[in-house]
């Protein structure tokens with residue numbers, strides 16, 4: 001009897017006294033482990049150790065104008081922005097990083113970059129591409145669904161992208177999904193891709209040069225827009241339709257010299273862009289209020305033709321269509337007249353056109369008809385750029401520019417009186433809106449602390465000695481030029497990810513998925 005009672009007592013002790021104590025101890029140990037492991041990984045994410053700090057400068061670019069003052073950052077977000085005149089008497093908790101005369105601007109958002117990972121990481125890759133972005137002041141980029149392998153055209157292939165990006169990205173990265181004939185008429189496949197988190201879709205109206213990314217026609221695009229309407233996400237389109245014009249045939253024929261830039265230029269006349277945009281603006285009427293695709297949005301990527309194509313876009317906008325357009329720094333910096341024969345670094349599609357076209361592109365940008373800028377960083381391996389051979393018709397089309405878009409826009413924009421506010425609008429605010437990133441794109445209280453610090457007046461030569469982080473500097477059309485505007489520091493979600501030639505040890509950018 002006595003023994004049984006003792007056993008029962010022991011059981012009781014074990015059950016109600018020792019076990020809870022053990023559980024409590026285990027929880028403490030677990031918490032200690034989690035806290036410490038996240039602490040040490042945080043250290044690796046940022047080149048400064050502070051969680052709560054201030055960035056001070058005489059030139060902070062806010063949506064209300066350029067101010068002198070300080071931006072308060074706490075746990076990755078902007079807690080407050082204080083003007084210098086209101087600074088006195090304010091209790092300053094946390095460390096102050098004073099950048100003096102350097103410009104503090106929202107980090108750039110590049111909505112058009114090809115990082116080619118997984119599958120063609122020898123062309124670029126997430127680590128090299130995002131290190132270049134960080135060094136150039138880009139805090140978020142949206143990766144194109146093609147040039148990687150496989151192309152991002154399904155829920156499964158998006159998963160491969162996310163896996164490839166894991167712990168390998170130095171800035172935040174979102175993903176566009178591909179609209180291709182295979183999924184365009186399959187609403188449930190498109191919905192699965194959208195549910196998996198792509199920020200929108202992208203399609204081509206001409207051959208993309210990538211086998212598993214075939215082109216779409218206006219019917220595919222219409223279908224895509226009707227699905228996107230429900231999600232209120234955009235469709236981005238490469239707007240060129242092949243016209244079998246005489247000039248085109250002549251060039252293909254071999255009667256012209258494939259090494260001369262003018263031959264290449266003739267193979268893709270402005271009429272290709274115009275034909276595509278004419279079809280697109282017929283479809284975007286449905287994006288108006290009350291239309292079948294109301295809620296969806298069409299975005300034309302890398303516009304080069306500043307004549308008829310642009311007129312069509314202006315008309316569509318005036319009519320109330322939900323449509324925007326981007327151009328790229330290379331169309332604003334270079335003109336056909338300056339491109340030497342055989343210099344295939346300048347080959348891209350649509351092509352860089354003549355100087356008069358360039359002037360009109362600037363005009364359209366300054367007047368607000370072109371909404372934003374993107375890099376269209378589309379590299380390959382030097383062998384496919386055919387730098388030695390110089391055959392424009394066979395070389396890979398695409399410009400490598402990711403790290404330089406800020407100084408390029410600034411340097412070439414000087415002549416047109418480009419302001420810091422305009423840079424923030426074209427490179428941050430409007431791209432954030434296109435990509436559905438409400439907490440990015442502006443220095444405002446409550447937003448994520450994605451910030452670039454740069455010195456507009458500091459010039460540098462892009463010589464071979466210059467530290468370039470994207471994989472193949474030799475194929476970049478900007479090498480050998482002099483630029484103005486040096487990036488000093490880049491913050492992503494409050495982490496100092498880049499500072500004067502040095503990156504944070506760990507890749508702590510996050511994949512951005514729409515929900």
Ligand SMILES: NC(=O)NC(NC(N)=O)C(=O)[O-]
Nearest residue numbers: 114208209348349378397398
């Ligand atoms: N497959 C590509 O990356 N093409 C790209 N090529 C360019 N722009 O020359 C593009 O964006 O169209």
Ligand SMILES: [Zn+2]
Nearest residue numbers: 238301302349
């Ligand atoms: Zn394109």
Ligand SMILES: [Zn+2]
Nearest residue numbers: 112144376378
């Ligand atoms: Zn592209």
